[in-house]
Amino acid sequence: MRNKGLLKRIIGVTLVTALAVGLLLMGCTPTATPPETPPETPPEAPPEAPPEAPPEVTLPEEEAPPEEPELLPALPTPGWWSAVGEEGTLIFIVTPDSTGINRIGLNLSIVFTCGGKQITGPHVLMGDPDDPYDQICPITDGQFTIDWPGIHQDIVIQGQFGETGTQASGTWEVSAEGTTCLVVTWQASPD
Numbered sequence: 754m755r756n757k758g759l760l761k762r763i764i765g766v767t768l769v770t771a772l773a774v775g776l777l778l779m780g781c782t783p784t785a786t787p788p789e790t791p792p793e794t795p796p797e798a799p800p801e802a803p804p805e806a807p808p809e810v811t812l813p814e815e816e817a818p819p820e821e822p823e824l825l826p827a828l829p830t831p832g833w834w835s836a837v838g839e840e841g842t843l844i845f846i847v848t849p850d851s852t853g854i855n856r857i858g859l860n861l862s863i864v865f866t867c868g869g870k871q872i873t874g875p876h877v878l879m880g881d882p883d884d885p886y887d888q889i890c891p892i893t894d895g896q897f898t899i900d901w902p903g904i905h906q907d908i909v910i911q912g913q914f915g916e917t918g919t920q921a922s923g924t925w926e927v928s929a930e931g932t933t934c935l936v937v938t939w940q941a942s943p944d
Contacts, residue, residue, distance in 0.1 A: 826895050827918035836941035843939050853888030854897055855880045868930030870905040
């Protein structure tokens with residue numbers, strides 16, 4: 754029995770030695786009393802992250818109806834045009850390609866004094882009679898202006914063609930010695 758007690762001691766010392774060696778290898782040193790462990794508290798929950806915004810949904814844009822092409826005004830009708838009024842008759846010719854005025858005439862039906870000069874009669878201005886495309890005045894953006902200086906008076910004729918190219922309107926004015934004496938509004942159509 755004595756051997757039994759000795760055997761218990763050897764086993765106990767061996768166990769304590771093995772335990773001490775194991776603790777040393779793990780970097781632990783035995784203490785006389787085990788440290789007190791605080792009561793376990795549940796770990797704090799991480800702060801709640803703000804909810805994620807839902808992903809942006811891009812809806813297909815409604816397709817706008819196709820834009821209608823901008824309609825340009827029609828070119829003026831080529832040929833003879835006339836405007837008849839109380840003060841006189843204005844006639845002009847639009848070139849065959851509708852880009853200019855080839856001839857113009859103004860026949861006054863009144864006689865008046867302007868700047869000390871008596872104004873009367875027909876007035877004619879023309880391009881080359883053998884070339885119907887010869888322009889005395891271009892038509893630009895549907896408009897034209899003819900500044901027609903004369904010996905006794907100056908005549909300025911301004912016109913604008915309508916969108917259909919079959920109507921025109923404007924003014925003609927007569928001046929002499931720096932004084933405008935007559936301003937007439939006219940409307941014309943092709944003959």
